[in-house]
Amino acid sequence: MGSRSGAACDLTSHSLLTAEQKAIYQAPDLVRRTLGFASSVAIVGLSTKRQKASYFVATFLKSRGIKIIPVHPKADRILGEKVYPTLKDIPEPVDVVNIFRPSHECPIYAAQAVDINAKVFWLQLGLFNEEAATIAGAGGLDVIMDLCIKMEYGRYDGTMRFLGMNTGVLTSKKAQIGRISSHEDVDLSECLL
């Protein structure tokens, strides 16, 4: 193996994706662009339990000023936000549809994400479904798979490095408060760097 961990080092080296698929579904530019403009994220499968990964992610996104919209069949409110039983019940614009459900269910959510005019269809770490990607892609959505939206945010706003994780971000440019590192177009509020 060569020296792989340049910028955008692929942290998910245990990834389900081939190198070609990563280039499409984990492209650093796509990830950073998404983090930069996302102001509302619908989270399908957001748990009501505070120790589940989805709850961590939702708490984190909320703290960054991002509107989270829980999608859950039974719950009423999660993290203080009104819950909708399906994506199609959400009455407001959704930028990113973020999935915490098994891979095989993803084509259904992809079709719904197209119907509600979401911009990005994002499957969490460990999830991959090419059929879902095709549906979302044909509907005009960008698709990200097998990445955690919290980890990616922490990678590019610099906070993940506080825990000694390999962000793969390498630059001689001075960090900017409230901005994703070395990306001039992206403005993040309440960033810690």
Add this chain to the structure above:
Amino acid sequence: MSKPDQKRDFGFETRMLHAGHVPDAVTGSRAVPIYQTTSYVFDSPQYAAELFDLKQYGNIYTRINNPTTAAFEERIASLEEGAGAVATSSGMAAQLVTMMTLLEPGDEVVASQHLYGGTRTQFVHTFRKLGVTAHFVDPDDFDAWEAAINSKTRALYAETIGNPQGSVVDISRLAALAESNNCPLIIDNTFATPYLCQPLNHGAHISLHSATKFVGGHGNSIGGVIIESGRFDYSHYPTIANPSPSYHNLRFYDTFGLHGFLMKARVETVRDTGSCLSPFNAFLLIQGLETLSIRMDRHVKNAMAIARYLEDDPNVEYVAYPGLESSPYHELALRYCPRGPGAVFSFGLRGADPRGAGRRFIEALNLFSHLANVGDARSLVIHPASTTHQQLSDEELVASGIDPGMIRLSIGLETEEDLLWDLDQALRAI
């Protein structure tokens, strides 16, 4: 205008200098600053609550994390291409933290018998107090590894380059064996350094270091570090997968995925054992990393010249350096350490009284420092039979893999001819 080149795979030396540190937003400080602080002011009560709940990435308390230490951690994780790293107060602490994170009472470890003596003592005596049993096997004998693995085995352990035999372990074969038994393979990569070998790229799951040695490189700071690949499937590995009673029943692997082991090691084991690295030592170790490749190339070049010289000396019985064609580990060394198998090795003095010859040899040296360490910029020497192992009889020495005339060298960065001169005059004096 070209965009920041985020797709480039930067080279080892570039990462040695840049990984883990972006110039600070306020001061623009180019060097990694020393954050000599115990604690960090929280943004708000809400943020503090989320931070303690691990829902935020942030600084909590220097016993858990520190920005200077984190720069060291990310930099070495980048060099070995891991998911991340956790620094510890010493190499011994790196081992203990790794094992305490992975193991429970009743668990077992199978380890190479070619280990640093301090490691063996920790595995035998300290582990016993924790209810953990270690079995030691000949690292070359894969039948022995398999025979020692049972249903209680939770980890395999070896050193990239073992001493005093100068044995190089077949990492990828051992990793496959570990994985087929649902165990991570832990490699102590201290003697090879991240420059000469990247164990995670050969399938090991955890690599650890006494950073005290070549990583720091100047003999001034004790420290250790654990690097993890993020590739081991812990979903059926009890301590990482199961709910943790010390963290509100958090399931570290379920919640943090590829960071699960590292998070648990940091926020539970290092937190509870107090085995954190000091930020000042982290800063010194970072200075070491910034010149690692250049130093290691010279360490290896000097070691090779000295090993060849000793091999030809009539007073020398053997030279156990895997860089030599005569070593049984030469092939493995070429595969795992193609730039050279480090700069620490042993050789044996010949003669009727090898123990006495060893003592006289040490006394006659002028440049080599007689002390118990390796991996300094300066050349070091020790004669176990007259120091660390002096209480043992000749027979007991041999049983512990050390012969009475054995000398261990750690080759430094001095002028090659001066080192050869010093060894030559000492060999003539015995």
